[in-house]
Amino acid sequence: MSSSGRTTIYDVAREAGVAASTVSRALSNPRRVNAVTREHVLKVAERLGYRPDPLATALQTGHKATVAMLIPDITNPHFFGAIRGAERRASEADVTFILSNTEESAANEENQIDRLSRSVDGFVLAASRMSDATTAALAREHNLALVNREIDGLPSAVVDSGPGSRQIVEHLASLKHRSLVYLSGPHQSWLAGQRWKALRAAAEQHGVRATRLGPFSPKVDGGGVAADAALVSGATAFVAHNDLLAMGVLRRLAERGVAVPDQVSVVGYDDIFGADLCVPALTTLSGPEDEAGRTAVELLLRKGSLSTAHPAPQRVVLPVHLVIRDSTGPAPDR
Amino acid sequence: MSSSGRTTIYDVAREAGVAASTVSRALSNPRRVNAVTREHVLKVAERLGYRPDPLATALQTGHKATVAMLIPDITNPHFFGAIRGAERRASEADVTFILSNTEESAANEENQIDRLSRSVDGFVLAASRMSDATTAALAREHNLALVNREIDGLPSAVVDSGPGSRQIVEHLASLKHRSLVYLSGPHQSWLAGQRWKALRAAAEQHGVRATRLGPFSPKVDGGGVAADAALVSGATAFVAHNDLLAMGVLRRLAERGVAVPDQVSVVGYDDIFGADLCVPALTTLSGPEDEAGRTAVELLLRKGSLSTAHPAPQRVVLPVHLVIRDSTGPAPDR
């Protein structure tokens, strides 16, 4: 064993009576080595407990077998699904998974990318706060894949809020609601924009009046203000930007003695953990967030591999469905 | 810029008219370089957009500025706090954070440690499933810190279930409960053992009869069986191994028409997200899980730094407190 204490390729080479390059080949390029010597080398490596050093390999080859995922707020249950899916996919591919919190700041995202760029093969950007232009520029230097965000020319995996929002409106319209209010999330949030757009379009189509309020902090705490604002709007259905906000709204409505769903209906997005445990259980749009995370990693890895010539970067859209629980019901009689 | 496309220390050196080693020193060991040349070098580096390559640095110095956290089940909200805290601390120290799911398997933990050992400075093991012996053996080769697990000679950060369990018993005893049942978690779980031990001791002290059932799957789904088993036990207070299980128990009790807290009281551990949103809101032991994660990283980093001679590895115990909500009440009259 070399002086450093860990077994290197040279230790194996010496012990096996071959050159280091042969060991290297035997390990990574088996067909370029005589079958017998290969077996022998492998056996010696095994016996010596040899483990390749990923850093040295990466330094030489540029292939790091590592991806990083950037999350605006690691605290937000909204992202747990995507994180989970991404980690799983990475792990399946024997790719190391780096998780980084960007604290809802675009500048922070840029910093992290800068900091990590030499250590990873690519980045998964979840609900990125950066502008299209900045992101596109970064994509020229780095390997990027987006989750719940679409930018021309970049690979992405999004949970499809369009049809989903339509489902929400149809559900509400069928319950005779004539007006809804969208309680929107952060202004920079691409998702919030998409959801509102789809909601409004569907509402118009179904003769439902739709208005938007906010932005609100997309957390349980934001629900207080949001609920109060929604109540004065006079709408009978409240569509919250996400479940966290919806839960906060439910709580505030309970405090104020407003009956759900008898007086107002409440809908969320995401179907996060707890959405079925709160009371009333939340009607919400359930999307395969974990699939989105998984797919983004997939796209990253696929782009990295030199297997085939690759066509246009992929844009994957994942289907959603509305889960109807107890927070929505017939519109109250006037 | 060198052929590879990225700016290296040599590019900076050439451009600044100094040797590469001088650039290296100017960047990492500023006081060993003339102030004027240092300024000059820094300026050139800035202008060329130089970014050090962490891999090359690590290969040379052995210092990777990276830690990995191993989690039995990334899906389980129980761990979110610890993950969050650990990520935060790492990020503050400019240390890259690797997250790895071990799927509740000790073998998997060993594999990951093996796989990652060359790439990281140390590991945070959360609620490790490995035996004391195995862990201690690994600790001789690797830099380890434990979360919610204690092993002689290893640094650890645990949320203190002892006093916490006592608080639970005192609370229940004061409500005139004469018997409680502990719905235990996975058998390999060190935490489950600790909790039961403390619970039993406190119960004895307060003249409360304590029995243990299980193990149950510590998830919402596990609550069904657990609730049914608990009901036949005849106890008036159910203490679940964690909030997830407690929530499942609440749900099952509601299904069966058992009134909480009128007929039975339910207590959980962890105070996870949602514990205050379910109905009835869950009485639970709240511990600073994020502090535990944060502290474990802290211990890892401290051990790594060569600053001072280090005494015995630290064992940090974090205080907990019982959050009384609506799932506990006076014992029913007989």
Add this chain to the structure above:
DNA sequence: GTGAAAGCGCTAACAG
């Protein structure tokens, strides 16, 4: 099919 040698980008003696 295998060995010798160069080099990935950086740091750390050792001279000067």
Add this chain to the structure above:
DNA sequence: CTGTTAGCGCTTTCAC
């Protein structure tokens, strides 16, 4: 204080 040199552990030409 600064330049030269020698690697860290691995892969990859280029000869043989």
